[in-house]
Amino acid sequence: MFASQAKCRGFEPHRPLFVIIMKYYFCDELNNVLSCFHDRIMSCCSGQIGPVYYEGYRGEKINWDKFRQIKYKAFELLNERDIDKSPCKNCFFLRERKESDIISPKFKLINVSHWTQCNCGCIYCARMLDSKGEISHKLEKSQYYDFLPLLKELYKEDLLDKENLTAFIQGGDISVLKEFEPMVKEFLKQGVKEFYILSNNIKYQPIIKKLLDKDIVHYVTALDCANRELYKKLKRVDKFNQSVDNLKKYAKSKNGGKVHVKYILIENLNDNKDEITNFINLMKRIGISAVEFMIDNKYLLFTNLDETPLPKHYKDLYLHFEQLCKENNINMIFWERTKFVVDKYLLEKI
Numbered sequence: 532m533f534a535s536q537a538k539c540r541g542f543e544p545h546r547p548l549f550v551i552i553m554k555y556y557f558c559d560e561l562n563n564v565l566s567c568f569h570d571r572i573m574s575c576c577s578g579q580i581g582p583v584y585y586e587g588y589r590g591e592k593i594n595w596d597k598f599r600q601i602k603y604k605a606f607e608l609l610n611e612r613d614i615d616k617s618p619c620k621n622c623f624f625l626r627e628r629k630e631s632d633i634i635s636p637k638f639k640l641i642n643v644s645h646w647t648q649c650n651c652g653c654i655y656c657a658r659m660l661d662s663k664g665e666i667s668h669k670l671e672k673s674q675y676y677d678f679l680p681l682l683k684e685l686y687k688e689d690l691l692d693k694e695n696l697t698a699f700i701q702g703g704d705i706s707v708l709k710e711f712e713p714m715v716k717e718f719l720k721q722g723v724k725e726f727y728i729l730s731n732n733i734k735y736q737p738i739i740k741k742l743l744d745k746d747i748v749h750y751v752t753a754l755d756c757a758n759r760e761l762y763k764k765l766k767r768v769d770k771f772n773q774s775v776d777n778l779k780k781y782a783k784s785k786n787g788g789k790v791h792v793k794y795i796l797i798e799n800l801n802d803n804k805d806e807i808t809n810f811i812n813l814m815k816r817i818g819i820s821a822v823e824f825m826i827d828n829k830y831l832l833f834t835n836l837d838e839t840p841l842p843k844h845y846k847d848l849y850l851h852f853e854q855l856c857k858e859n860n861i862n863m864i865f866w867e868r869t870k871f872v873v874d875k876y877l878l879e880k881i
């Protein structure tokens with residue numbers, strides 16, 4: 532019950548006239564997101580350990596009633612009395628709950644991230660510990676579990692909001708995942724609103740071009756630089772030219788504006804204005820109209836920014852990036868977490 536409802540009930544006959552008004556919290560991620568990682572199925576990808584639906588999942592049969600209960604039980608702890616017992620404690624996604632916030636059994640966003648194999652080896656890769664830095668080039672099954680049977684069950688159990696569902700496919704790289712195309716086809720067959728597909732873009736995927744033409748995908752990749760030598764240092768493979776060629780092909784699709792390219796800032800490598808300028812110029816030349824400024828997420832995960840500030844020059848780099856985007860009429864995209872970090876620690880707006 533929310534505070535305002537509690538006040539109302541205070542006027543019922545035979546009830547004491549005092550009420551305890553308690554603050555309740557809400558998290559849209561908890562309500563809407565299901566993340567299928569290689570080691571567990573859980574609520575969110577906040578970097579915080581939110582509620583877990585299944586620890587160490589390896590394709591076992593799931594008790595769906597129990598599964599459903601986990602979300603409701605997690606919400607029960609989101610109040611000022613019980614928050615210390617919640618795995619969501621201190622998460623910056625928590626906000627005060629409004630009366631219009633309804634807990635839904637269905638998920639609107641599914642993160643598919645159940646494999647770790649990849650055909651490159653970015654030095655900032657958070658998965659490197661799991662993939663042990665191996666670079667694989669052939670199509671493989673996930674080393675952990677097959678996603679397709681789980682997806683079919685989720686649809687059968689009516690846990691996915693088909694009309695509003697976003698499928699976020701990220702993991703190792705799609706180009707080495709055997710299930711990639713079958714998964715996309717299953718989503719299309721059963722109902723999906725849109726895809727977000729992340730790839731290192733080393734291998735051209737005709738199905739992505741088709742999804743772009745159908746205007747049902749946001750295709751996201753990280754190039755992080757504008758030259759081959761730096762690319763080799765960042766990604767540990769010599770595929771800069773191939774990646775740029777693929778970008779050109781996707782940019783020419785009917786909805787090339789849905790291709791967006793990240794610049795992930797890595798200390799002592801691409802954290803300088805010249806490289807950012809070259810990157811934006813390259814994007815303009817090849818027809819990319821959306822770019823993302825990002826700070827190395829691995830760094831953010833393992834650094835307490837209240838104690839160890841971000842490098843001082845990051846503010847200038849951010850402002851330079853923003854300015855170039857404005858001048859070149861390129862859309863600048865932000866991940867919510869980066870936005871929070873930039874606002875709080877670089878611009879000191881929060």
Ligand code: SF4
Nearest residue numbers: 558575581619622624
């Ligand atoms: S409050 Fe944070 S940790 Fe909890 S589900 Fe939401 S985003 Fe995840």
Ligand code: SF4
Nearest residue numbers: 649652653656703731
């Ligand atoms: S492309 Fe992605 S999965 Fe592959 S190494 Fe880079 S960050 Fe890791």
